Amino acid sequence: MRAWIESFLESKRLSTNTRAAYVSDLKQLERSLNGKVDDLGLKVYRDSLSHLSVTAQRRKLSAINQFLFFLYQEGHVERYYRLDLPPLKSQEEPSAPDQALLAKDLFQIKTQYPQGQLLVALILETGLLPTEIIQLKKSDLQPALGLLQVGQSGKRRVLEVGENLRKLLGQEGPGTFLFEHQGKPYTRQWVFLQIKAFLEEQELTTHSPQSLREQYIFKELKAGVDLLTIADNLGLRSLHSIEKYRKWK
Template sequence: MREGISAFLEEKQNLSSNSKQSYKYDLEQFLDLIGERISDTSLKIYQAQLSKFKISAQKRKVSACNQFLYFLYQKGKIGNFYRLELPKQAEKKQDKSELLDLSSFWQESSFPEGRLIALLITELGLLPSEILALKTSDVNLDFQVLRINKASQQRILSLPTPLLAELKPLMDQTYLFERAGKSYSRQWAFRQLESFLKEKGFPELSAQGLREQFILRQIEEKVDLYEIAKKLGLKTVLTLEKYR
């Protein structure tokens, strides 16, 4: 089972050496506590141990372990798809949102549409309705910009370089997400996003939570609230005041 940690980390090529070391530490600690046998009982014992840690550490460890468990399941190392939940007391105590490590979103996924939706939200702060309305004509890969048309409002967003490779294969379509030339429904988008987030070990996240991650990252980068509001298409900064 322990050799699976190295194989798991080898697939996470986009992680920094520090992040990989953090994953390795958390996963080795996980196996130390549950032993070599993964079962509902051993996972419950591990979950009980999590309450000893700070909430931020609990969330990090649960995310790392869920990604590892999914990896083991995909590779046929375990017969069941297990996943951990945050201790209830941790959920109740989580008052202030925190910036999460979402680097795994750039890794391959069994839900590529859900993955791209998640990236568009976390990287650009888009709403699902805005994403579904996006046409390839709104994307300019040469100038690395995206045009959002909403009611009488239009805004231009800069595209992060890593996103260009994700969008390029879709440029021969009408919509970024389409079937037979027509855009998908919001229900479809939420199902794809939900499946992707569960796969990556973030079942508690939603489109709204991912949009908040965009805001938190912008604040971490010292972007002014008025500029963040402009990127989000907000008319005022009132809803962003709590992040000051």
């Protein structure tokens, strides 16, 4: 399938950034299909996008459907497979704050999934994305100051973390990354699975990493933090994507 992907990319005139996005999406599709284009593999891929916003799903599925049509045109598959796009809303309305979730003292809950518990607490307290979490290094945490540095060189931002969270993040142990296995950082999929397991255990199945990030915004607004500061903490360049939360202030 990698040869098909390369041929497809060569047939498109793409900018560097767009090509990188296509490569990422197609590699994820390849893992779901396991070398064979069929309905089951496509369903697995489609389900893996359910945590994303409607806009993000549509972008990814547009690229995938172009690839599937290419495979059909080139005779690599016997029929044209197509994944349905979710309806595009003019402006996605944020769900209401989940008071039950925000009221939980996550560090006092006994759980079979401590990693998922820690990840949920981390997102609720900092609003980090799974892709940012897996890149965190132990050297990024300064427990004595209660600070966590996030991002690449030149684009780093500094976030405050509470005492309970920084104690858990700063636990002694070998390795470079805060979340790693055999010297390598865990994958984004690992983050999703750990969070899902903990949330299901706590009967909070309506949540996902994306909705937890949304709850972080609600929590900060309730604490009196202005929207511009929240945008800076999230690493956003403008208020455009979070302007819709203003009414919850």
